[in-house]
Amino acid sequence: MKIQLHKPNFDLKETQFLKNCIKTGWVSNQGKYVNLFKKKINQFTNSNYVVPTVNGTSALHVSLKLSNVKENDEVIVPTITYIATINPILYLKASPIFLDVSSDLNISVGAVKKFINEETFFKNGCTYNKLSKKKISAIIVTHVFGNAVDIKPILKICKKRKIKIIEDAAESLGTFYNKNYLKNKHTGTLGDFGCLSFNGNKIITTGGGGAVLMKDKKNYEYCNYLCDQAKDNKIYSIHNETGFNYKLSNIQSALGCSQFLKLKSYLKKKRKIYKNYCKLFEKNNNYSLLKPRSFYSSNHWLNVLILKNKKKTDLEKIIKRCHKNGIEVRPVWKPNHMQLPFKKFQKYNVRKANKIILTHLCIPSSPDLKFKDQKKIYKIINA
Numbered sequence: 001m002k003i004q005l006h007k008p009n010f011d012l013k014e015t016q017f018l019k020n021c022i023k024t025g026w027v028s029n030q031g032k033y034v035n036l037f038k039k040k041i042n043q044f045t046n047s048n049y050v051v052p053t054v055n056g057t058s059a060l061h062v063s064l065k066l067s068n069v070k071e072n073d074e075v076i077v078p079t080i081t082y083i084a085t086i087n088p089i090l091y092l093k094a095s096p097i098f099l100d101v102s103s104d105l106n107i108s109v110g111a112v113k114k115f116i117n118e119e120t121f122f123k124n125g126c127t128y129n130k131l132s133k134k135k136i137s138a139i140i141v142t143h144v145f146g147n148a149v150d151i152k153p154i155l156k157i158c159k160k161r162k163i164k165i166i167e168d169a170a171e172s173l174g175t176f177y178n179k180n181y182l183k184n185k186h187t188g189t190l191g192d193f194g195c196l197s198f199n200g201n202k203i204i205t206t207g208g209g210g211a212v213l214m215k216d217k218k219n220y221e222y223c224n225y226l227c228d229q230a231k232d233n234k235i236y237s238i239h240n241e242t243g244f245n246y247k248l249s250n251i252q253s254a255l256g257c258s259q260f261l262k263l264k265s266y267l268k269k270k271r272k273i274y275k276n277y278c279k280l281f282e283k284n285n286n287y288s289l290l291k292p293r294s295f296y297s298s299n300h301w302l303n304v305l306i307l308k309n310k311k312k313t314d315l316e317k318i319i320k321r322c323h324k325n326g327i328e329v330r331p332v333w334k335p336n337h338m339q340l341p342f343k344k345f346q347k348y349n350v351r352k353a354n355k356i357i358l359t360h361l362c363i364p365s366s367p368d369l370k371f372k373d374q375k376k377i378y379k380i381i382n383a
């Protein structure tokens with residue numbers, strides 16, 4: 001594709017930092033960039049503690065383990081999110097419960113409250129599902145496409161019901177809540193754990209990479225331990241638990257450090273791209289853009305076009321036409337309750353999600369996207 005959905009951006013800085021790793025021989029999970037990258041994430045998100053990981057999926061996996069999700073437990077999730085939000089629940093032999101989304105594509109707060117209030121009971125300090133009688137130990141909320149979840153009511157009900165909150169902030173680096181709503185806090189720092197991704201299609205990249213954000217020192221120490229093969233004694237190779245090889249390498253951290261230098265300028269460019277799309281498409285009654293809500297400032301990671309009054313066949317025609325013209329577009333993810341590995345799990349009133357996939361289209365949003373390319377995208381979509 002000539003115009004990709006979201007492509008990475010590199011310059012000489014990346015080469016310079018990577019050369020340093022190769023020259024010094026520090027290529028694995030030790031070296032000066034490992035700590036520097038961690039510090040940069042820390043400073044930018046203002047999270048108490050950060051553990052960089054090999055990708056966002058591993059960050060979610062270890063967060064679920066730190067949330068004490070055990071075999072046969074259940075985890076509440078939105079049905080519209082990337083499959084990587086759900087897979088780690090199954091790595092732990094637990095089960096997802098799929099909830100619907102709101103028109104902002106994030107998990108429906110109303111559905112979370114209704115499900116917890118009406119479909120669960122609280123006993124001996126834990127929440128149980130009335131239907132399955134299983135313990136619900138956590139909820140994962142995804143800040144989809146960089147748009148923040150209305151998290152305050154979720155924090156409140158989950159605190160009361162002792163349900164751990166994991167924020168999937170893979171797509172929302174640079175999305176902050178407003179001062180009045182939540183004191184300018186970065187997404188991923190409100191729940192018990194926040195998970196970032198630095199995959200090649202994210203706002204900044206380390207090739208592959210992620211991070212766990214958390215508030216609590218004990219969790220931080222345990223997270224470090226688990227991500228580094230659960231080493232109890234490094235010299236005599238004592239391991240008293242099953243750990244993971246999830247630490248981010250110095251090479252990947254070096255890439256991340258150089259990318260961080262550009263994050264603020266990317267955020268500015270992406271805001272402009274969003275505004276340009278609004279201008280181009282909203283002069284036409286057939287389209288609108290998915291709008292960030294008023295209680296946060298979005299990183300505008302991926303712009304989503306809403307096709308009003310269109311049918312599934314229209315969406316398919318547009319996708320075909322775009323691809324023929326070298327423009328990468330795709331519908332929103334197929335809802336996870338419809339994915340083969342997850343069909344057997346509980347879904348709770350997921351009506352809205354089923355409709356969204358017919359009318360919503362992700363459109364190119366790379367920071368270096370030119371206005372002339374945006375005009376071309378409009379022309380081809382609207383042909």
Ligand SMILES: Cc1ncc(COP(=O)(O)O)c(C=O)c1O
Nearest residue numbers: 055056057082084085170197199
């Ligand atoms: C919402 C969401 N969650 C999780 C992930 C997983 O991140 P990674 O690809 O770094 O494993 C991604 C991105 O890929 C994502 O978009």
